Amino acid sequence: MIEIVLPSSRKTDCIIKNTAYSRAGVREYxxxxxxxxxxxxxxxxxxxxPTIIPFDQPVQCGxxxxxxxxVSDYLK
Structure with missing residues (x-):
């Protein structure tokens, strides 16, 4: 699962959905x-x-x- 955080959805994406996805059996968020x-x-x-990866470094999918x-490749 991939979420793009917006200022208005920070709490929902980082706390509420994170907890819900973990409980629902999502393997990676x-x-x-x-x-x-x-x-x-x-x-x-x-x-x-969790691992924190800057946009200019590759994120390896588990x-x-x-x-x-x-990510920076897609922001150009």
Whole structure:
């Protein structure tokens, strides 16, 4: 699941949906935050702390190992 955070939806995306997705069995949740220029990745399968990745670095998908996305490539 990938969410793009808007100022009006920050609480919903970062807290409420994060909790709901974790409980619903979603395996991975990305929060793309333009205001902070980073993506926060929650890997629920590993039950580990989230990883914060700047937009200019690739985000490796845990579910699809061959998929990697560099967010800054899509902001040009």
């Amino acid at each position: 990305w929060i793309v935050d333009p205001a902070k220029a980073c993506t926060t990745v929650y890997d629920y399968d590993k039950d580990a702390a 579910i699809f190992p061959d998929l990697s996305i560099t």
